Amino acid sequence: MDPIRIAIVGIGKIARDQHVPAIRGNGAFSLVATVSPLDAGLEGVPHLASLDALLAEGPAADAIALCTPPQVRYELASRALARGIHLFLEKPPGATLAEVAALEAQADKVGASLFAAWHSRFAAGVAPARAWLAERRIEKVSIIWREDVRVWHPGQAWIWEPGGLGVFDPGINALSIATHILPRPFFLRQATLVLPKNRAAPIAADIAFRDAGGADIHMDLDWRQNGPQSWDILVETDAGTLKLSQGGAVLQLPSGTEQGEDIEYAGLYGHFATLIRGGRSDVDTAPLRLVADAFLRGRREITDAFHD
Structure with missing residues (x-):
């Protein structure tokens, strides 16, 4: 072929x-x-x-x-x-x-x-996390995505413009994982978006979701993180706590820790080839819908100007 x-x-x-x-x-x-x-x-x-x-x-x-x-x-x-x-x-x-x-x-x-393409869904810990959670009762979820924008997005002016998403550019990665691994759909209840006074997109956000079964999901996004960076999802269940860290690469279960090979983009292109060969599409907009809801319903706070 x-x-x-x-x-x-x-x-x-x-x-x-x-x-x-x-x-x-x-x-x-x-x-x-x-x-x-x-x-x-x-x-x-x-x-x-x-x-x-x-x-x-x-x-x-x-x-x-x-x-x-x-x-x-x-x-x-x-x-x-x-x-x-x-x-x-x-x-x-x-x-x-x-x-x-x-x-x-x-x-x-x-x-x-x-x-x-949602690359974080192909992180090593995501598929086993999804399988483990499928048979568990979700009690509470915490998403902590904190990084230094100057390290990861230096000089990218477009990211601060309308449509560039600001802190939701990395934050949508967390939502792409959460919408994939959690067994029930969830929706936004309230949000606070923190915008630098010289930018059109947020530098931080605090968001409360709730899933269809009533479990609370809290999301903490911040681009002003100094020191260690955090890309963590903690899911409290009736069988103990699951933790995905390093953006989904490391999975911690009550039974132990698993860390697999970084194959996110290799996985994406493997899936893309399968779609093409099979004449199919894969267009999941669930993560983008949640971001849009945050912009639709979120309360704005203005903070100090940001400069690269």
Whole structure:
């Protein structure tokens, strides 16, 4: 079977650090091009300044990984789908829920595979955590996602703009795990969003959810963390406490601790290949819905200006 010819649109840190190695490590794919108006691309790989140039001039691509900021993703995705090209959408899948729904309908109409990729769901501890929780009664959940934005997102002005999500850019990773491992759906009850006075997106958030069975879920997001960084989910159950740490890589159960290999993006591309070969899509917007609800119902607080 011939490899799936794939191009990457948007060559930033995440594309270079994660997408390129995952694609090159998967025999189902062949990286045929990169696209960016600002980056020079990769040695030995054809590079174009725009998606329009790729579509007009080639090389031909069966699939595209869209790694651009979400605010500009819809137009690019729609133009690719119009050509029947399969699409991998880096998280979040779009700037709004409505545009993701429109892309899903367009993909279905043309018979292309659309994948809203939540990389944290492929962290080593997530699948076993989901299996363990399936037979447990959930009593309480705490999500603590605290990191230093200057370390992880230096100079990324787009992330502070409307649609860039601010602290929810990492926070949505936690929600992608929680919506996947918890056995019942949950919804927002109240939220406080903390915005620097010179930014349009929050730097911190405190959120209260409740699941369909009445269990409380508390989420603490902060981009001002100094010292040790925290990417933890604690789930108190009738059989003891489960803890996912390091963004889902380490699972602690009452019976012991498990730590697996970091295969998040390898897992994503394995799943994307399966979707394409099977003529299917995977567009789960549950994490983005919860973020949208926080912006819809959250109370705003203004804090000191933030500067990189």
